[in-house]
Amino acid sequence: MEQPYIRLNNICKNYGNSPVIKDLNLSVRKGERLVLLGPSGCGKSTTLRMIAGLETISSGNLYVDNKRMNDIAAGKRNVSMVFQDYALYPHMTVAKNISYGLRVNKINHEEIQRRLKKVISILHLDGLEQRYPRDLSGGQRQRVALARSIAKQSDIFLLDEPLSNLDAQMRIGARKELLKIHQLYHQTFIYVTHDQIEAMTLGDRIALMDKGTLQMLDTPYNTYNRPSNVFVAKFIGTPSTNILGVQFKDGFLIFKEASIPAAEGWVRLIHQAKQPDLILGIRPEHVQISRTEKENSLNGTVSRIEEYGNQLGVIFTFEGAEITAISDHRDWKEGEEIFFSIDQKKMYLFDRTTTRTIGYPDE
Ligand SMILES: Nc1ncnc2c1ncn2[C@@H]1O[C@H](COP(=O)(O)OP(=O)(O)OP(=O)(O)O)[C@@H](O)[C@H]1O
Numbered sequence: 001m002e003q004p005y006i007r008l009n010n011i012c013k014n015y016g017n018s019p020v021i022k023d024l025n026l027s028v029r030k031g032e033r034l035v036l037l038g039p040s041g042c043g044k045s046t047t048l049r050m051i052a053g054l055e056t057i058s059s060g061n062l063y064v065d066n067k068r069m070n071d072i073a074a075g076k077r078n079v080s081m082v083f084q085d086y087a088l089y090p091h092m093t094v095a096k097n098i099s100y101g102l103r104v105n106k107i108n109h110e111e112i113q114r115r116l117k118k119v120i121s122i123l124h125l126d127g128l129e130q131r132y133p134r135d136l137s138g139g140q141r142q143r144v145a146l147a148r149s150i151a152k153q154s155d156i157f158l159l160d161e162p163l164s165n166l167d168a169q170m171r172i173g174a175r176k177e178l179l180k181i182h183q184l185y186h187q188t189f190i191y192v193t194h195d196q197i198e199a200m201t202l203g204d205r206i207a208l209m210d211k212g213t214l215q216m217l218d219t220p221y222n223t224y225n226r227p228s229n230v231f232v233a234k235f236i237g238t239p240s241t242n243i244l245g246v247q248f249k250d251g252f253l254i255f256k257e258a259s260i261p262a263a264e265g266w267v268r269l270i271h272q273a274k275q276p277d278l279i280l281g282i283r284p285e286h287v288q289i290s291r292t293e294k295e296n297s298l299n300g301t302v303s304r305i306e307e308y309g310n311q312l313g314v315i316f317t318f319e320g321a322e323i324t325a326i327s328d329h330r331d332w333k334e335g336e337e338i339f340f341s342i343d344q345k346k347m348y349l350f351d352r353t354t355t356r357t358i359g360y361p362d363e
Contacts, residue, residue: 005030005188006051006156011060013046013212020046022212024060030155033182033189035203037196039235043212044192048158051190053077064156079156084164086145088133095120095129098148105152119147122184123177139170143177150181157187163198175201196236200224208232226348230355233281233348239306239313241281242323245352248276256319260296263344265361273351273358281348287325289314289332289340297339302332316340 004027013021021043028034036044049055051062053074062069069077080101088097095116102112120126123143133141142162149157159178163171175198182189193199199206200220208215208223208231215235216228227233233241244255248270252259262270270276290297298318306313306324314325314332318340325340332338349358 004028005032005065006190007061007063008047008051009061009063011047011050011062012058013043013050013055014058020212021050021058024212024214026207026214026217028188028190030188031186033191033202033204035199035206036190036192036209037199037203037206038194038209038215040194042209044194044209045160047209048081048160048190048192051156052079052081052158054081077156078154079158080149080152080154081158081160082145082149082162084161086133086141086162086165088141088144088148090133093130093132094125094136094144097133097144098151101148101152115151115153119151122150122181123147138165139174142166142174146177146181150185153185155187157185157189159189159191161192161194164193164195171198178202196238208235210235226357226360227281228357230279230281230350233350237283239284239324239326241283241348242287244280244282244318244321244323246278246280246349248278253278253280255298258298258319260298260342263361266344266349269349269359269361275351275353275358277352278358279350279352279355280342281350282323282342283346284313284324284326286343286346287323287340288343289316289325289327289338291336291338293339294341297341299337299339302334302336302338305332305334314338 006028008024008026011021011024012019036047038044046055050057053072057070089100092100098119099112099116120129123146125143125147128140163174166174191202203220205217205219206223207217210231216223216232223232224236230243234243246253246255248262251261251267253262300316300318300323302314302316304315312327312330312332314327316323316338350356351358
């Protein structure tokens with residue numbers, strides 16, 4: 001693997017007695033777009049702020065380009081940051097907001113003008129240079145905040161939910177803009193969000209966190225298709241992955257009573273794991289439902305239908321558990337008996353004790 005550019009080694013952060021980040025190890029490559037994703041309060045912003053130098057590190061080491069950064073002041077780190085609320089200076093015009101940091105850093109006038117012109121053009125802020133933040137729309141303010149950070153030309157670009165105040169349509173446009181900026185400047189991006197779509201579309205890799213710990217660090221494809229544990233499987237994807245307890249015995253996966261023969265690849269992995277008590281995960285799009293019985297199909301009763309516009313979510317009960325399937329057909333009725341089968345090529349099996357995956361058959 002390419003030498004990591006930013007390294008977090010065993011980083012912990014406590015506020016008083018409460019640990020917020022627990023033994024975090026994370027490496028980011030130069031020029032990579034890494035997304036920190038996770039539920040509210042999991043420690044994404046805290047992690048970003050420690051990298052920026054806005055928050056002290058309780059223990060562990062932060063390295064950038066092999067240099068220990070723990071005690072380097074924020075202003076001396078080669079980073080720029082965009083905040084969720086943009087943090088623009090209200091009494092400065094757009095042009096002044098963008099150029100202020102450059103003036104403080106004693107960049108010469110011609111260079112400031114050159115950078116200003118370029119970022120104004122990249123972010124479509126032409127004509128707004130003399131306006132004040134209060135006279136801008138939310139989207140324009142967000143672009144000014146981005147422009148101000150880009151103009152600094154730092155190697156590391158830290159973004160803390162920069163699009164969360166924009167409406168859905170504007171977010172799509174802004175995502176394209178961010179990718180364009182990255183193509184032009186190749187900075188190392190660390191991007192915080194709790195929006196999965198944003199994480200999937202913007203990240204080369206996703207670091208998924210929960211309760212201050214790293215749950216998985218991998219590509220968007222692997223995060224979705226090869227979750228490392230039950231938390232990842234449930235967090236990524238909407239509607240959420242169905243989770244069912246199963247026991248492996250004599251080649252069969254046994255639910256409470258019903259059972260299906262386990263596919264060969266899974267049998268091998270289960271033997272390797274030496275763990276018959278498992279958790280089965282299957283995404284709603286990989287549960288096939290039908291009115292007719294098929295080989296190895298199981299049966300349930302439809303309890304609810306959810307409208308997704310182009311498809312329906314069919315929620316049915318099976319041995320007391322609720323399972324969601326996605327269907328293109330629209331004629332399912334509440335209360336009707338259905339048959340369903342699980343696509344074993346697409347399912348996940350986790351160790352019930354550790355909740356970690358036992359592996360994937362095609363690996
Ligand atoms: N200054 C502080 N003092 C005490 N606790 C704090 C402080 N700042 C953050 N926390 C706590 O640390 C935890 C992590 O917060 P953080 O803002 O990093 O989470 P997050 O994942 O970015 O959440 P969100 O998506 O809601 O912004 C939370 O439980 C939060 O309440």
